[in-house]
Amino acid sequence: MNQVTVHAPGTVANLVCGFDVLGMCLDKPYDIMDVRLLNAPGIIITSRDGFPLPTDPAQNTAGAPLLAMLEELGQPIGFEVIIDKKIKPGSGIGSSAASAAGAVVAANHLLGNIFTKEDLVRFALFGEKVASGVKHADNIAPCIYGGITLIRSIFPLDIVSIPAPPLHVTAVHPQIEVRTADARQILRKQVLLKDAIRQWGNIAGLVAGFMKNDYDLIGRSLEDVLIEPVRSMLIPGFDEVKTKCKAAGALGGGISGSGPSIFMLSKDAAAATEVEKVMQEVFTRIGIDHHTYVTTINQQGVKII
Amino acid sequence: MNQVTVHAPGTVANLVCGFDVLGMCLDKPYDIMDVRLLNAPGIIITSRDGFPLPTDPAQNTAGAPLLAMLEELGQPIGFEVIIDKKIKPGSGIGSSAASAAGAVVAANHLLGNIFTKEDLVRFALFGEKVASGVKHADNIAPCIYGGITLIRSIFPLDIVSIPAPPLHVTAVHPQIEVRTADARQILRKQVLLKDAIRQWGNIAGLVAGFMKNDYDLIGRSLEDVLIEPVRSMLIPGFDEVKTKCKAAGALGGGISGSGPSIFMLSKDAAAATEVEKVMQEVFTRIGIDHHTYVTTINQQGVKII
Numbered sequence: 128m129n130q131v132t133v134h135a136p137g138t139v140a141n142l143v144c145g146f147d148v149l150g151m152c153l154d155k156p157y158d159i160m161d162v163r164l165l166n167a168p169g170i171i172i173t174s175r176d177g178f179p180l181p182t183d184p185a186q187n188t189a190g191a192p193l194l195a196m197l198e199e200l201g202q203p204i205g206f207e208v209i210i211d212k213k214i215k216p217g218s219g220i221g222s223s224a225a226s227a228a229g230a231v232v233a234a235n236h237l238l239g240n241i242f243t244k245e246d247l248v249r250f251a252l253f254g255e256k257v258a259s260g261v262k263h264a265d266n267i268a269p270c271i272y273g274g275i276t277l278i279r280s281i282f283p284l285d286i287v288s289i290p291a292p293p294l295h296v297t298a299v300h301p302q303i304e305v306r307t308a309d310a311r312q313i314l315r316k317q318v319l320l321k322d323a324i325r326q327w328g329n330i331a332g333l334v335a336g337f338m339k340n341d342y343d344l345i346g347r348s349l350e351d352v353l354i355e356p357v358r359s360m361l362i363p364g365f366d367e368v369k370t371k372c373k374a375a376g377a378l379g380g381g382i383s384g385s386g387p388s389i390f391m392l393s394k395d396a397a398a399a400t401e402v403e404k405v406m407q408e409v410f411t412r413i414g415i416d417h418h419t420y421v422t423t424i425n426q427q428g429v430k431i432i
Numbered sequence: 433m434n435q436v437t438v439h440a441p442g443t444v445a446n447l448v449c450g451f452d453v454l455g456m457c458l459d460k461p462y463d464i465m466d467v468r469l470l471n472a473p474g475i476i477i478t479s480r481d482g483f484p485l486p487t488d489p490a491q492n493t494a495g496a497p498l499l500a501m502l503e504e505l506g507q508p509i510g511f512e513v514i515i516d517k518k519i520k521p522g523s524g525i526g527s528s529a530a531s532a533a534g535a536v537v538a539a540n541h542l543l544g545n546i547f548t549k550e551d552l553v554r555f556a557l558f559g560e561k562v563a564s565g566v567k568h569a570d571n572i573a574p575c576i577y578g579g580i581t582l583i584r585s586i587f588p589l590d591i592v593s594i595p596a597p598p599l600h601v602t603a604v605h606p607q608i609e610v611r612t613a614d615a616r617q618i619l620r621k622q623v624l625l626k627d628a629i630r631q632w633g634n635i636a637g638l639v640a641g642f643m644k645n646d647y648d649l650i651g652r653s654l655e656d657v658l659i660e661p662v663r664s665m666l667i668p669g670f671d672e673v674k675t676k677c678k679a680a681g682a683l684g685g686g687i688s689g690s691g692p693s694i695f696m697l698s699k700d701a702a703a704a705t706e707v708e709k710v711m712q713e714v715f716t717r718i719g720i721d722h723h724t725y726v727t728t729i730n731q732q733g734v735k736i737i
Contacts, residue, residue, distance in 0.1 A: 148633040273590060280630070287640050295672040303436075320621055320658075323628040325585070330632045331639045332584035335592050338643045347590060397637035 129164040131236050135229025136425050138221035139296070139390050140265035143349045143350070144329035147290075148278050150221075150269035152425040154295060156213045157224045160189070160266045162233035165205035170194060173384045175211040188223040188254035191361075196234060196242070206234055218300045219388040225253025232271060232429040235402050243394045245284055247271050249254040253280075259308050263383060266384065273428035275337060276371030284323035293335035294345075294424055295399035298390040299406035302416040305361050310385035313357055314353040322352050342378055342394050349379030349392070375401040396421075434469040434543050434695050437737040440534025441730050443526035444601070444695050445570035448654045448686040449452035450636035453527075453583050454573035454594075457730040458601060463530045465494070467538035470510035475499060479668040480516040487626045493528040494535035500555045501539060501547070503643065511539055521563075521663045523605045529571030532559025534630075538575060550589055552576050557586075564613050571657040571689065578733035579646055580642060596642035599650075600704035603688060604673070605694040607721040610666050615690030618662055636694045647683055647699050654684030656695070669714050672700040687692035 136157040141147040158300040165171070170184035170193050185188025189208050197204065205328045208230055214222040242250075246269055252262040268276040268286045293359040315408040331349045336344030361381060372391045373379060376398030380391035389406070393399040403419045437725040439464040449456040470476070475489035475498050489495025494513050512536055521610040536552045547555075553576055557567040571698070584590040612664045634653045641649035664670040664687060677696045678684060681703030685696030694711070698704040708724045715722040 145632065145636065148636060193732075201575060239718045240474055255654060277633065277636050279633045279653060285637070287649060289640055294543060316625055317622045318625050318628055320619065320623050323623055323631065323658075324452045326628065327450070327632040327635045328582065328584045331453060331582050331635045332592055334636045334639045335594055335643065338640065344584075346593060348584060353628075397693065429479070 130161065130236065131178040131233050132159065132161050133229045133233045134158070134227035134430045134432060135160055135232075136270060136429065138266040138269045139298070140221065140222055140263070140384040141354070141382070143351045143355070143379065144326055145277070145335055146351070146354050147263055149275065149303055149330070149333075150264040150265040150278070151275045151296075152269040152273050152421045152428055153220065153298070153420070154425045155420055156220070158213050159211040159230055160226070160229040160233060161209040162237065163207040164237045165207055167199070168203050169205040171205070171207040173207070173209045175209050178212045178249035180210060186257060188258050188287050189226040191257045192231045192250040193234055195253045196231060206230075207427050215300070217304055217306065219305065219382070219384040219386045220298060220300065221266035221270060221384065223258035224251070224270045228267055229271035229429050230254075232279065233431070236431055245286065248286065249284060259311070261311065267430065271428050273426045274424060277334070289334055289337050290401055292340040293340070293425065295396050296390055296420075296422050296424065297377070297393065297399045297402040297412065298371070298388050298405065298420045298422070300418045301362065301364070301389045303387050304361070305385060305387045310358055310361065313353065315357070318353055323339045326350050332341070345392065346378035349381065353383055355381050358382055358386055360386070362389065363415060364409050364413050365389060368406055371405045372402045373409065375405045377402045380400060396408055434468065436538050437464065437466050438534045438538045439737060440465055440530035440537075441465070441575060441733065443529055443571040443574045443712045444603070445526065445568070445689040446659070446687070447638065448656045448660070448684065449581070449631055449638055450582070451656070451659050452568055452570055453496065454580065454635070454638075455460070456580045456601075457574040457578045457601070457733055458525065458725070458730050459727045459730045460574045460725055461525070463518050463534055465531070465534040466514040467535060467542065468512040469542045470512055472510055473502070473508050473511035475629045476510070476512040478512070480514050483517045484722065485517070491562060493563050494531040496562045497532045497555040498538045498539055500558045501536060504595045511535075518731060520605070522609055522611065522691040523685070524610065524691045525603060525605065526571035526575060526689065527581060528559055528563035529556070529575045530558035533572055533575035533734050541736055549576055550591065550643070553555050554589060564616070566616065568625055574733065576733050578731045579729060582639070587708040592641055594642050596729065597645040597647070600698040600701050601698040601725075601727050601729065602677070602682070602697055602698065602704045602707040603693050603727070604667070604715065605723045606667065607694045608668070608692050609682040609689045615663055615666065617665065617690065620662070623658055630657050651683035652699065654686065656686055660686050663687055667694065668720060669718050670694065672713055676710045680710045682707045
């Protein structure tokens with residue numbers, strides 16, 4: 128076998144109170160990637176849908192991880208990657224992570240699965256470095272492991288899978304641009320200790336809520352007193368969407384990653400659909416084009432087809 | 433029945449990475465308290481062991497919570513409290529919380545358990561306010577609920593019990609004075625966001641480790657990059673004790689509450705005993721009087737005898 132197709136899913140980083148350490152894998156949307164093993168060194172990147180991806184592998188979020196993998200492997204081989212980019216870059220639902228994770232999972236499959244998932248995260252982080260300048264794993268880890276993951280530490284890498292009860296996810300991508308690098312830059316370097324205490328009370332509550340199947344606790348813990356108040360200013364309609372989605376039955380939610388997408392968690396499918404209507408109504412009224420997704424948590428991560 | 437005796441146990445607040453939000457109840461030491469229902473208004477506080485407790489109920493950590501309870505009750509009754517104070521004030525293992533929690537649990541028992549545990553925490557917080565000027569529940573909650581508790585929020589009160597595997601606890605109380613109010617004052621009001629992120633990665637890891645029975649993860653997560661570096665300076669020998677205890681087999685540990693006591697968690701009883709020897713050796717060598725305890729987690733909290 129020298130070719131494989133994978134589905135590389137979108138992910139929600141931060142999960143409101145877990146900035147830089149929590150992430151969740153979605154069933155949809157997902158990129159479709161064909162990866163082929165080459166007998167000569169080199170990485171070839173092609174966009175199937177005509178999306179203008181950087182073709183220099185060192186500047187491409189799928190290419191940089193493969194270069195890191197090849198360097199560690201030390202063999203004169205290469206990969207061709209054809210990407211059908213369904214997850215739009217800049218959406219805040221893990222577009223760059225999907226490319227990076229999809230590429231390394233596919234390549235590892237072609238190599239006979241010689242690398243561990245942790246190795247694959249390590250390689251894929253080079254893709255995030257290309258995309259945002261920072262090696263953050265809160266999209267990469269859930270994309271490769273599936274489910275909800277905690278990145279307790281990046282150096283050394285310490286990834287913990289967090290079990291959770293069934294949850295429905297509604298996400299809306301308003302078509303405005305919020306660059307990850309910009310979204311990071313507006314954050315203050317220092318925070319009040321009392322706010323940090325509230326935040327770690329919430330993340331502890333969220334993890335406990337997931338592991339106890341306690342939907343109310345999950346909802347109460349989905350509170351972010353540090354990042355959301357700053358970043359939500361970049362997203363028109365955010366406060367209204369959040370308030371109305373909770374009134375429509377969502378447990379809670381917030382900014383997906385660095386935005387502009389907004390996600391909400393619901394206990395049942397009916398609530399998730401009501402939440403979608405609310406999102407559509409608000410963004411239609413304020414005149415911002417948008418896509419919505421109603422989906423669930425993807426327990427598998429990148430899938431070999 | 434108009435009289436009851438309770439054992440009010442010591443507690444370890446913070447649990448290293450859970451400053452102000454996590455706490456753990458100990459099997460020993462514990463205060464012994466006799467509480468008697470009086471037919472006339474008033475609170476009488478007596479020390480059985482001659483320890484100089486404040487006898488003005490409003491200034492006493494057992495009295496203030498009972499005053500709050502009586503005010504809510506609105507009946508012309510009172511309580512007499514006789515305290516055998518085994519947990520020395522200023523030890524950092526929840527001395528004031530034991531008095532407050534023991535008093536309200538005993539009084540509630542005499543009243544036919546008309547108040548919920550959450551009510552009792554609310555009353556007992558008045559004792560912490562007397563003791564340290566701050567209504568913190570990270571000793572009160574585990575003392576009343578037993579086990580390991582998360583105080584996700586104080587206003588409104590949100591207490592979450594965190595299941596954990598069997599753990600052995602070794603604690604040492606070096607006989608030096610660190611007042612809770614002083615220990616709070618030396619903390620900076622602002623912290624670096626990157627340090628706060630590391631801290632909430634650790635508390636999420638600790639909660640997941642407890643709930644997954646993952647001892648290694650518990651050990652890795654017992655890291656405090658914010659509070660310990662400052663407060664440990666008030667405790668001679670701290671770094672040496674911590675390093676040597678981990679080398680002797682402890683999973684990890686740190687300052688108990690605001691100190692000066694130090695606690696360590698171990699997977700088995702043999703390690704907990706080795707850890708005790710290390711603590712004794714270090715404090716004997718540097719010439720500081722000390723008490724040690726080898727105990728386990730108390731799942732019940734305040735016990736009616």
